[in-house]
Every structure is written in structure tokens, then in C-alpha cells.
Amino acid sequence: MKYIDEYRDRELISLLIKRIRHEATGNYRFMEVCGGHTAAIRRFGIQSMIPENIALLSGPGCPVCVTGNLFIDKAITFSHFDDVIITTFGDLIRVPGSNSSLEKEKSKGYDIRIVFSGLDALDIAKTESNKKIVFPGIGFETTAPGTAATIKEAFSNGLDNYYVLSSHKIMPPAIEEVIKDGAAIHGFICPGHVAAITGSSIFDFISEKYHLSCVVSGFEPVDILQSILLLIRQVNTGCPGTEIEYSRAVTKEGNRKARMIIEEVFELCDEDWRGFGSISSSGLKIRDKYGQHDAEKRIPINVKPASDNDLCICNQILRGIKTPDNCALYKLKCSPESPVGACMVSEEGTCNIYFRYGSKN
Amino acid sequence: MCLSIPAKVIRIEGQIAEVSAGGSIFRAGIQFLENVHVGDYILLHTGFAIQKIDENEAMETLNLLREINDIVD
Ligand code: SF4
Numbered sequence: 320m321k322y323i324d325e326y327r328d329r330e331l332i333s334l335l336i337k338r339i340r341h342e343a344t345g346n347y348r349f350m351e352v353c354g355g356h357t358a359a360i361r362r363f364g365i366q367s368m369i370p371e372n373i374a375l376l377s378g379p380g381c382p383v384c385v386t387g388n389l390f391i392d393k394a395i396t397f398s399h400f401d402d403v404i405i406t407t408f409g410d411l412i413r414v415p416g417s418n419s420s421l422e423k424e425k426s427k428g429y430d431i432r433i434v435f436s437g438l439d440a441l442d443i444a445k446t447e448s449n450k451k452i453v454f455p456g457i458g459f460e461t462t463a464p465g466t467a468a469t470i471k472e473a474f475s476n477g478l479d480n481y482y483v484l485s486s487h488k489i490m491p492p493a494i495e496e497v498i499k500d501g502a503a504i505h506g507f508i509c510p511g512h513v514a515a516i517t518g519s520s521i522f523d524f525i526s527e528k529y530h531l532s533c534v535v536s537g538f539e540p541v542d543i544l545q546s547i548l549l550l551i552r553q554v555n556t557g558c559p560g561t562e563i564e565y566s567r568a569v570t571k572e573g574n575r576k577a578r579m580i581i582e583e584v585f586e587l588c589d590e591d592w593r594g595f596g597s598i599s600s601s602g603l604k605i606r607d608k609y610g611q612h613d614a615e616k617r618i619p620i621n622v623k624p625a626s627d628n629d630l631c632i633c634n635q636i637l638r639g640i641k642t643p644d645n646c647a648l649y650k651l652k653c654s655p656e657s658p659v660g661a662c663m664v665s666e667e668g669t670c671n672i673y674f675r676y677g678s679k680n
Numbered sequence: 681m682c683l684s685i686p687a688k689v690i691r692i693e694g695q696i697a698e699v700s701a702g703g704s705i706f707r708a709g710i711q712f713l714e715n716v717h718v719g720d721y722i723l724l725h726t727g728f729a730i731q732k733i734d735e736n737e738a739m740e741t742l743n744l745l746r747e748i749n750d751i752v753d
Contacts, residue, residue, distance in 0.1 A: 322686035322721060322733055325742055335745075355683055408726070436727020438709055458726070461684065464712055465728040512684045515723060515731040545745065567738035568723055568731045577712040577730060667683075 322567070326539030327363075335544040336368050343551050347373045348503055350639055352494060353510035354381030354667025355538055361676035363540045369547065376502070376639040377672075379493045379594060380510055382458045383410045383665035384637060387591045388625035390486045391416030394455045396620045397484065398429040403451045403618070405431040406440035410665045411455060413658060417626045437469035444473065444481040453614045456485045461512040463487040463603055464577035467584035470605065470612045482614035485605055488590055491521050492601035498529050502639040506532030506550040508543065511565040516581075518573030519563050526559035537565035584609055593661060594637030631660035636669050643670040644678055684725035686733055689718050699724055 351357055357377040360366060366375055379385055391414055398405045398421065405421060412421045412433060425431040430450075434440050437454055444452040456466040466483055473481040490513050497504070509522050514535045525533040532553035536546035546564045553559050563569050581603065590602020605613040627634075630648050635641040643649045643662070653659040655671050662668040687701035687708065697710045701724060709728040710716050722729035 321688070322738065325738075331742075331745060436707075436709075438707065438727045461725055461730060464730070465709065465726050468709060468711055468728065512723065512725060512730065515684070541745070564741075566741055567734050574712055574731055576714065580712070 323539065326537065326541040328541060331541050332368075332544060335541065335548060339369055339373070339544065339548050339551065342548065342555065343370055343373055344555070345372065347505050347551060347554060348376065349373065349506050349508055349547065349550055350376045350378045350497065350502070350504045351508040352378040352380040352490065353508075353513070354384065354665065354669070355512065356508055356510070356536065356543065357381070357669055358667050358672050359538050359540070359543060361672045363543075364676075365540060365543055368544070373547065373551075376504065377636070377669040378497060378507075378639055379592065379637045380459070380490065381662070381665050381667040381669070382462065382488070383414055384633065384661045384668045385488065385493070385592045385594060386411070386414060386457050386486055386661060387593045388416045388627060389591060389622065390455070390457075390484070391420065392418075392622050392625050393615070393620060394421060394453070394484060395419055395424050396622050397453045397614060397618060398424050398431055400451070400618065402449070403430070403453055404443060404447060405429075406434045406443055406452055406454050407431065408435075408457070409433045411457060413664045414661045415658065415664075417623075437465050441469050441472060441478065441481060444478050448480060451480050451482060451618065453482050453484055453618070456483045456487050459488055459490050459510070459513050460516045460581065461510075463581050463585065464516060464574075467580045470584050470609050471580065473612050474609055479611065482612055482617055483605060484614040485585070485603060486590070487585065487603040488592065488601055489587075489603065491524065492598045493592060493595065494522075494525065496595050496598055497638060498525070498531065500638055500640070504531065504639070505554050506534070506559065508546050508550070509533050509535045509561075511535055511537050511542075511569055514563075514565070514569045514573065516574050516577045518571050519561050519569055520571050522561050526561060530559055532559040534562045534564050535569050537568070592637075594634035628659055633660040633662045633670070636662055642678065643673040646670070650674065684723040684730060686721050687724040689716060689720045689722060692716065692718060697722075697729065699729070
């Protein structure tokens with residue numbers, strides 16, 4: 320398959336491992352910010368291919384995982400209205416809120432449907448014109464343009480029954496929180512698909528302000544190994560910067576049209592992150608111009624403050640402080656079949672990935 | 681859900697393209713791309729094409745990787 324097989328080439332992989340072994344003369348701690356990277360690293364066994372003096376930590380880049388309980392509680396509350404249909408990404412449906420999940424509510428008979436894309440949600444809004452369609456919008460800069468496009472389309476086509484509950488987030492403030500937390504990291508494997516939209520320059524602060532290394536990486540084994548090698552070189556030479564490994568999809572400027580539509584439909588707001596609490600200017604809320612498609616403005620709800628399971632340590636895992644093996648519930652009471660916390664639900668969640676591929680990979 | 685996969689454009693109709701990836705056909709909104717043609721590869725993310733894959737860049741990186749590593753060994 321094009322753009323996949325070439326990056327799984329055994330020969331290239333073993334050449335890269337050799338180089339890494341040769342050049343990794345110190346101790347290194349790198350964080351892969353994106354859940355997609357964590358999944359690829361464990362799935363391909365990358366941690367076990369590289370020397371032990373290179374530690375890879377997972378970060379806060381799984382959108383489902385960093386979605387707080389309050390957001391789920393709100394979506395559930397919307398689902399209880401007779402005239403509301405919730406249209407949601409499959410990952411989100413199983414995430415536990417304070418007391419329930421969308422999946423459990425669906426089994427009670429509430430109208431909750433899984434969609435692959437916001438475009439499918441728009442289609443439902445067109446055919447079910449006497450219902451209110453609520454689309455819980457989660458995801459980073461990669462996903463936000465799609466949601467913005469659906470809002471714009473609903474706006475221009477007078478599709479007045481389409482509403483978004485937005486919890487879209489932007490990546491840099493969370494990375495900055497991790498750095499300020501003092502997680503003792505030398506560099507970041509930065510999210511390639513966020514950068515495909517934003518451009519790599521949004522990560523410049525990592526080296527400029529904090530003197531840490533940064534490589535924007537693709538998601539195949541060759542990509543990730545090459546990124547690790549580039550990070551090692553930045554650390555060894557003491558010259559951190561922003562490098563692009565994923566140059567087939569990422570430029571410094573990113574995707575101008577997608578950036579413009581985010582800017583047009585959303586504005587920055589303080590946002591609640593699981594694991595971090597509220598981070599200032601890290602979320603995207605719908606601008607007043609498009610307020611008629613803002614679920615929270617159009618359908619008033621009353622939601623109690625959210626509560627978390629005391630034993631779940633998702634919050635510390637998302638900050639790179641702990642790993643799933645440190646959790647008392649891991650494997651015993653918490654598994655992908657019956658997840659206690661968000662990190663066990665998504666296929667990009669660290670607990671889920673460890674459960675499936677083991678912690679040593 | 682943050683996954684984006686490389687997919688080949690097989691048909692374009694206005695703002696929507698039909699793309700194929702891993703043997704399946706998907707619908708992709710292409711409103712964020714400029715100059716997209718049948719035969720191009722794009723990154724598909726939650727029903728939208730978020731970027732075109734640059735074939736020249738891809739070839740160049742792979743060639744460079746091979747060369748550098750050959751020299752050192
Ligand atoms: S194993 Fe389950 S309970 Fe423990 S941190 Fe992970 S998601 Fe939370």
C-alpha cells in the first residue's frame with residue numbers, strides 16, 4: 320500500500336535501529352504527545368527495538384482521554400430530551416462520565432447514533448428535520464476544521480436543527496503545561512497530523528522558550544525511529560529546534576484553508592482538560608456569529624459539577640508522571656470491555672494500548 | 681479517532697471526493713485542499729481530507745535515509 324509499506328520496510332528499520340544504538344550515548348527521555356504515536360510505538364514494538372537508555376513517555380494527545388467528565392455529562396443530559404438525537408464519534412460513546420456513558424444511555428433507548436464524520440451528522444440533520452441534532456465536537460487542530468466546516472454549511476444552508484457541543488482543543492498549551500510540570504523530558508515527538516493543519520511553527524516555543532528538542536513525526540515505524548534519531552542528535556549537539564520528519568504532509572505553514580476556517584468559526588477560550596484542569600486559551604468555542612449552532616446556547620441544560628473515580632490515575636498518566644501499571648484498577652477492575660477511565664476507552668488511550676500490547680513494547 | 685490514513689482520490693464531485701484506503705471506499709470533504717486531482721493521495725481524517733501527500737517529498741526523504749545510512753555502514 321502506498322505511503323504505508325515503504326515506511327514499514329525491514330531493511331530501513333534495522334538501519335535506523337543501528338544508527339540509534341550507535342548515536343545514543345547518553346540517557347534520553349522523549350514524550351510522544353499524540354495518542355496515535357503511542358499506539359504505533361506499542362503496536363510495532365518500537366520501545367523494545369531501541370536501547371534502554373531511551374525512554375518513551377506518552378503525553379496528553381488523545382482527544383477522547385483528555386475530555387473531562389463534565390463534557391460527557393452534558394452530552395448525556397442533551398440525549399434525554401425527546402427531540403434530540405446525539406450523533407457522535409464511536410470512541411466517545413464508551414467514555415464514562417460521572418455516572419454513565421453515552422453507550423449506557425443508548426441501551427436505555429435514548430437516540431444516540433455513531434457517525435464517522437460531522438458530514439454524516441449534517442445528513443441526519445437534513446433528513447430528521449423535526450429533531451435537534453447535537454454533535455459533540457472533540458479533537459485537536461486536526462479535527463476542528465471538519466467541525467467548523469459542518470457549522471458553516473449548516474449556517475449557509477439554513478439547517479437550523481444542527482448544533483455542536485464543542486470541546487475542541489489546541490495542542491501547544493497542554494505541551495507547555497507538561498513542560499512546566501517538570502516531567503524531566505529532553506524532547507517531544509510532536510503530532511504530525513496537528514501540524515499538517517497548523518504548520519510546524521506552532522511548536523517553535525518548545526526549543527525557543529524551553530530549550531527542548533522537537534521533531535514533527537509521521538506515524539509509521541520508519542517515521543518514528545527517524546524522529547527518535549533526530550531528537551537524539553538535537554540533544555547530543557545541544558542544538559534544539561523544530562525539525563519536520565513528516566515532510567510528506569507537514570510544512571512550516573500548514574494548511575492555510577483549514578486554519579482559516581478554524582479561525583472563522585471558533586475563538587479561543589479556557590478549556591477543561593482531564594489531568595490538567597482548566598488551561599487558559601486552550602479550547603475552541605463557537606463564535607457568536609455562529610451561535611445559533613452552539614448546543615449550549617440553544618438548548619439550555621442544568622448539569623451538576625462532575626465527579627471523578629478516586630482510584631483512576633488517568634490524570635497523572637496524561638501528564639507523563641505515571642504509567643498504567645501504577646494504577647490499582649489496571650487489568651483487575653479496568654479493561655477495554657469495562658473501562659473505568661477515559662484512557663482505557665480509546666484505541667489511542669495509554670491504558671488501552673498497554674492492555675493490548677503490553678507495557679514492555 | 682485522531683487517526684488519519686493515506687487514501688487515494690478516485691472521484692471528485694464538487695467539495696466531496698470518493699477516496700480509497702485499505703480496500704475500502706470513503707467519502708471525504710475536500711474543501712481544505714487546493715488543486716486536488718483524481719489519483720492524488722490525501723490524508724483522510726474523520727471524513728475530511730486534511731492535507732495532500734507530497735509525493736516528491738516522500739521519495740526524497742526515503743532516498744536520503746537510505747543514502748545516509750549506507751554511507752555510515
Ligand atoms: S487503568 Fe483504568 S482506572 Fe486505571 S488509570 Fe487507566 S483508565 Fe483509569
